[in-house]
Amino acid sequence: MSRRKIAEKMIPFIPPIILIATLSFLETITRMEILPSLFFPPPTAVMATLYNMTTEGALLDHLSATVIRLLTGFLLGGIPGMILGMMMGWSTAIRRILDPFVAALHPVPKISSLPIIMIIFGIGFVSRTIVVAVASFFPMLINTMAGVRQIHPIYFDVARNCGASRLQVLRHVVLPGSTPFILAGVRLGLNVSLSISLAVELLLADKGIGTLIWMAWQTMRIEELYATIVTAALVGISIRIFVQLLLNRCVPWATKART
Amino acid sequence: MGFRCKNLGVTYKTQNGELEALEDVSFSVSDHEFVCLVGPSGCGKSTILKLVAGLLDPTTGTIEFDSKPAGDRPRNAMVFQEHGVFPWMNVLDNVAFGLAIRGVPKAERNAIASRFIDRVGLSHFIDSHPHELSVGMRQRVSIARAFVNDPEILLMDEPFGSLDAMTKLVMTEELMGIWSRQRKQVLYVTHDIEEAIMLGDRVLVMTGRPGRIREEIEIPLARPRDLRDRDKSEIVKIKEHVWGILEEEVRAGLRGQHEPS
Ligand SMILES: Nc1ncnc2c1ncn2[C@@H]1O[C@H](COP(=O)(O)OP(=O)(O)OP(=O)(O)O)[C@@H](O)[C@H]1O
Ligand SMILES: [Mg+2]
Numbered sequence: 001m002s003r004r005k006i007a008e009k010m011i012p013f014i015p016p017i018i019l020i021a022t023l024s025f026l027e028t029i030t031r032m033e034i035l036p037s038l039f040f041p042p043p044t045a046v047m048a049t050l051y052n053m054t055t056e057g058a059l060l061d062h063l064s065a066t067v068i069r070l071l072t073g074f075l076l077g078g079i080p081g082m083i084l085g086m087m088m089g090w091s092t093a094i095r096r097i098l099d100p101f102v103a104a105l106h107p108v109p110k111i112s113s114l115p116i117i118m119i120i121f122g123i124g125f126v127s128r129t130i131v132v133a134v135a136s137f138f139p140m141l142i143n144t145m146a147g148v149r150q151i152h153p154i155y156f157d158v159a160r161n162c163g164a165s166r167l168q169v170l171r172h173v174v175l176p177g178s179t180p181f182i183l184a185g186v187r188l189g190l191n192v193s194l195s196i197s198l199a200v201e202l203l204l205a206d207k208g209i210g211t212l213i214w215m216a217w218q219t220m221r222i223e224e225l226y227a228t229i230v231t232a233a234l235v236g237i238s239i240r241i242f243v244q245l246l247l248n249r250c251v252p253w254a255t256k257a258r259t
Numbered sequence: 260m261g262f263r264c265k266n267l268g269v270t271y272k273t274q275n276g277e278l279e280a281l282e283d284v285s286f287s288v289s290d291h292e293f294v295c296l297v298g299p300s301g302c303g304k305s306t307i308l309k310l311v312a313g314l315l316d317p318t319t320g321t322i323e324f325d326s327k328p329a330g331d332r333p334r335n336a337m338v339f340q341e342h343g344v345f346p347w348m349n350v351l352d353n354v355a356f357g358l359a360i361r362g363v364p365k366a367e368r369n370a371i372a373s374r375f376i377d378r379v380g381l382s383h384f385i386d387s388h389p390h391e392l393s394v395g396m397r398q399r400v401s402i403a404r405a406f407v408n409d410p411e412i413l414l415m416d417e418p419f420g421s422l423d424a425m426t427k428l429v430m431t432e433e434l435m436g437i438w439s440r441q442r443k444q445v446l447y448v449t450h451d452i453e454e455a456i457m458l459g460d461r462v463l464v465m466t467g468r469p470g471r472i473r474e475e476i477e478i479p480l481a482r483p484r485d486l487r488d489r490d491k492s493e494i495v496k497i498k499e500h501v502w503g504i505l506e507e508e509v510r511a512g513l514r515g516q517h518e519p520s
Binding site: 152154155157158159160161162163164168172173176177179251252253254 | 309312314334335336337339341343345346347348356357359360361388389390404408
């Protein structure tokens with residue numbers, strides 16, 4: 001039993017250990033030129049480049065462009081997705097009417113709809129944001145709908161028995177009961193937003209992490225290429241941490257009940 | 260305020276076709292009466308409570324409440340068999356829920372709720388969430404919530420099913436105390452025949468599915484009753500009688516062929 005407890009205490013240290021081990025390994029084989037360092041620069045060199053780009057270059061500008069794009073896109077798509085998901089989860093009629101459309105539109109690759117969106121909204125910021133919004137709409141909708149549907153019917157009965165109006169049922173049952181699923185949707189939605197933001201930037205934006213990746217590639221500045229990709233990964237980790245904070249704050253009852 | 264159930268029938272629509280849960284159920288509960296409902300598992304006891312609570316519409320039949328215009332329903336509170344304690348609220352908010360819905364100010368509703376939490380012995384757990392409670396403790400939360408709502412009709416679905424014998428006895432005595440003071444109408448479902456006899460003014464014995472009322476038994480014991488004294492000859496006699504009926508019903512149910520009585 002105590003051995004198991006020790007093992008459990010170790011778990012948080014394992015990811016950093018794996019990371020450090022992998023980086024050391026890469027450092028060794030690139031420094032020894034087992035992998036050509038021209039295409040695979042050593043991690044320390046990448047980190048140094050990252051530092052320089054942050055302090056001297058315009059990395060932070062590009063980073064904030066990507067983060068703003070990802071957040072506006074996510075809010076623009078995620079909030080309607082959540083509202084519609086809630087309606088579809090709650091009302092069988094609405095679900096049966098709209099579900100075929102969701103099923104048909106969801107698998108369409110979002111980035112491939114960019115040309116059509118550009119025809120409608122032009123080639124500027126609006127179009128780029130709308131693609132991101134469309135991409136985060138679906139994970140939020142589907143998660144919220146699943147979240148409302150998994151609420152046990154007895155909670156609706158209890159609320160009705162206590163005389164709750166529909167609005168009160170929404171506030172005291174539907175919303176809190178589906179929050180763990182909504183937050184899972186937030187995590188998925190933010191990640192999709194991030195990848196679509198990068199893709200849009202690779203394709204046509206003049207600013208952002210994606211643009212930076214493309215420029216580094218075009219000019220064969222391999223170390224900068226890696227440094228930008230690491231930046232994107234750091235955004236991914238921030239998303240994870242942000243959602244975990246939300247979970248701890250909004251649904252302690254669900255997270256604690258499961259661990 | 261009593262009520263009368265007239266020829267209630269319920270047919271559930273399920274994936275495997277229709278399922279007749281209740282057939283022609285008629286009974287009444289008069290003012291201040293405590294009525295117990297016993298019957299084999301799946302005979303429709305919970306369904307009857309949901310009908311009276313208005314959570315389910317009968318397929319046939321009607322329920323009439325005294326001194327209310329038709330269609331109107333006096334305030335009732337249900338203690339659900341599966342408790343239905345909200346996992347996202349702590350004990351206090353769960354118990355105060357009905358008052359919050361009615362717009363009672365926070366300080367006032369918390370004071371009322373705390374009093375009932377005290378009565379069910381959970382004052383140390385007032386800030387706990389349901390996942391930190393045992394099943395029996397959650398059941399007590401749901402009982403406190405029902406009482407806080409100060410209903411005219413109390414509907415209890417095996418409220419003490421998950422409690423140990425001693426806690427159950429104490430809680431039942433508490434319930435009887437509250438009932439004798441406030442004299443609400445109670446419809447009480449239980450699997451425990453002895454309990455039904457000790458508590459009820461009347462015991463309704465149901466048939467297997469589709470459920471009907473097979474027999475109504477008046478319990479002639481004087482009140483207040485001593486819940487600890489269960490060996491009186493009257494009690495034993497009624498108990499044997501009810502056992503006999505239920506044995507027939509359960510055996511018929513297990514054979515899958517229920518002969519109409
Ligand atoms: N929502 C529902 N949909 C379909 N069938 C149902 C539903 N609720 C109950 N039933 C069926 O109706 C019958 C009666 O159910 P009910 O829950 O009222 O029984 P019960 O007497 O309370 O049983 P128990 O003592 O085991 O709690 C059962 O056969 C059950 O399968
Ligand atoms: Mg039941």
